Amino acid sequence: MRIIDHFIAGGTAGLGQTRRSPVYDPNTGAVQAEVVLGGAVTLERAIGAAQAAQPAWAATNPQRRARVLFRFKELVETHMAELAHLLSSEHGKVIADSRGDIQRGLEVVEFACGAPHVLKGEYTEGAGPGIDVYSMRQPIGIGAGITPFNFPAMIPLWMGAVAVSVGNAFICKPSERDPSVPVRLAELFLEAGLPAGIFQVVHGDKEMVDAILDHPAIAAVSFVGSSDIANYVYERGAANGKRVQAMGGAKNHGVVMPDADLDQVVNDLLGAAFGSAGERCMALPVVVPVGHDTAERLRAKLVAAIQALRIGVSTDTDAHYGPVVTAAAKAKIESWIGRAADEGAEIVIDGRGFALQGHEDGFFVGPTLIDHVTDTMDSYHNEIFGPVLQIVRAKDFDEAVALPSKHQYGNGVALFTRNGHAAREFAKRVQVGMVGINVPIPVPVAYHSFGGWKRSGFGDTNQHGMEGVKFWTKVKTITQRWPDGSAEMGNSFVIPTMG
Template sequence: MREIGHFIGGKTLAGTSGRFGDVFNPNTGEVQARVALASTAEVESAIQNAQNAQPAWAATNPQRRARVMFKFLELIAKETDALAALLSSEHGKTLADAKGDIQRGVEVVEFACGVPHLMKGEYSGGAGPGIDLYSIRQPLGVVAGITPFNFPAMIPLWKAAPAIACGNAFILKPSERDPSVPMRIAELFMEAGLPAGILNVVNGDKEAVDTILTDPRIMAVGFVGSTPIAQYIYATGCAHGKRVQCFGGAKNHMIVMPDADLDQAVDALVGAGYGSAGERCMAVSVAVPVGQKTADALVQKLIPRVESLKVGPSNDPQADYGPLVTKAHLNKVRDYVDLGVKEGAKLVVDGRGFKLQGYENGNFMGGCLFDEVTPDMTIYKEEIFGPVLSIVRARDYEEAVRLPSEHEYGNGVSIFTRDGDTARDFTDRVNVGMVGVNFAIPVPLAYHTFGGWKKSGFGDLNQHGPDSIRFYTKTKTVTARWPSGTKEGAEFVIPTMR
């Protein structure tokens, strides 16, 4: 049985805690590896290695740090196929989707290559008599990221690349469900010239997380996962004096106006709702058609599309999506569907009984489609994180704006319409952090910032883009005056620039 350890101080190390977690093959349900669960002592060893290495890395000029990023891009480009296969084998997403996972992470590394420019401060010459003012950005020191199972390449790169480029050392605690790709990413960074100790990977559970949150040597923590855990990490990290950014759950709505291109909207809903088996924080899980006529037409077009979804093993190039990550998660999603039926929603496509010949023990589930879902139902309130789409019929545009605006989650939302005034009004008024117009999954590109509102995001700064540089640096402001040869004597009032 393959065992996965940790990456500490530039070396792959076996775990010493004696505790392990199972890594499953989602296609078969079989255990394919064991991952070591780090003890407090192992996490502390990673932190010490990071603390020892960080000052020299911070003193390395930004151009040289950027060159490591450029070299890493060369290496990961050569390994994309192998990484995608590894990712797919542990997560269950299709190979094409796994490559997309890697690519969206790579784009943030590309952004981080611009760190010499991104870390530039500000300068004001002659701010006062012989006085110059300037600010500089400096790294925080040792920082950490706690990342989820659903994007085992993208989100670790979103966290680590800007942090490292800014001169920090980074502790990564990835999901124990699919840990192999983060381990390989660390090895590739070493091959690219990153000094030992600057990127450490500790696999683990709550013991590792709590050590990261409470150790005073870690200055900042980034997290992506469920909202209850995000709230815990945010509260605990802040209580221990850390800078914290946490991104939680979502319930992303897609508004379909009466004037929308219905075929385009259906294509968008099928792809955004069922891609990656719905295991995306930006998946569209609620369709909101406006008006009875729009709703009836949308349902009529959606039913055959959902019924014809091709569910297959993750290495099947013809599959629309693969298995869910674990049997436990599959059962959780099925339980949500059962609850939706019990609550009175109309299950117009039922994928609970789906079985794939030759993969009967795999974590497969067919697409499910609910109609006549109401805002008081649990399946509307809570994130299901599976191949389940709910239709909530809105009487008019105003109700369609209220639904996502009043939901406790505020990650992403989209509207499909041909009317520019409607789109402009919607983007201005809707109380959600990321908005798409005729675009179902509004994940910004790397040079803009990603972040949800309300219970989807905790903290003042978002992921990637300029916010990532702000999050991983601190600003120092210098007021300088050089002696001019004249002595003015002591000043007992607060200095002014008169």
């Protein structure tokens, strides 16, 4: 049995720990490996390595740090096929989607390569008589990332690339469901020239999470996961004096106006709702057609398109999506479908009980379409996180704007229309953090920032872009005067001003 160990101080930890968790192959349902689970003792070892390495890394000039990131990017691209297969074997997403997971992470690495520019401070000459004021951004020291199962490459890179580029040491605690890719990324960072102890990986469950949140040497924690856990991470980390950003769940809506190109909308919805088996925080699991006629026409097109979807194993190049990550995830998704039916919604296409021939023990869920869902139903208010698309009908534009605005989650939303005025009004009025106009998954590019509102995001700083740089650095402002000796400076007992 393959054992997945921690990656500490430039190599496997070898701590001899016996507490372990199974890692499944979602395509077959079989256990393919075991991951070693650590806690406070493991974390202490990683903290020691980070403390030994970080001061010299912070003292390395930003351009030299950027060169390491450039080399790392090249190495990841060279090993793309290997990483994608490894990712798919543990997560279940198809190979093409795994490559996209890695590529999205690399785009943030590319942004982080520009750290020498974004770390430049501000300077004011002559702010007062003979006084200049300037600022600098300095690393926070040691940061940690607690990353989710659904993007085992992208999210560690979103956090880690920015954190190390500005001079920090970074400790990644990935999901124990698919932990291998972050370890492989740590190995490639080392090969690229990153000093041992700067990017490390520790595995664990709640015991490790609590150790991270409580350790006084960790200055900042970034988290992505469910909203309840995000809230817990935010409150416990903040109570311990840490800077915390915690991204939670989502229930993203796609509003379809009567003038929208429905054929294009259906194409967009298929990928956004069913890609990666719906296991994305930026998936689009709710579509809101405006008006009865729009709903009926959209439903007819969706039924035909969904029935043509192909579900297959991760290596099937013709498959649109693969299995979900665990048997527990499959059971939870199917229970939500049953709950929607009990609440009075219409199950138009039922994905429960789907079995892939030859892989009957795999964690597969068929594509599901549910109509006549209302905003009073629990299945609407909660995150299903599977290949399930719900139709919530709106009578007019105002009702369509209100639905995502009033929802407990506020991660992403999309509007499909040809009307520029409607698009402008929607973008201005909707109470959601990321908005797409004819873009079904509005994940911002790497040099902007990612973050939702309400229970989709806790903390006041977003992921990557300049928001990420701000999160992983602290500002120091210097006010300096160099007297020339030509005039005596007397005592002053009033607050200094620059007037």
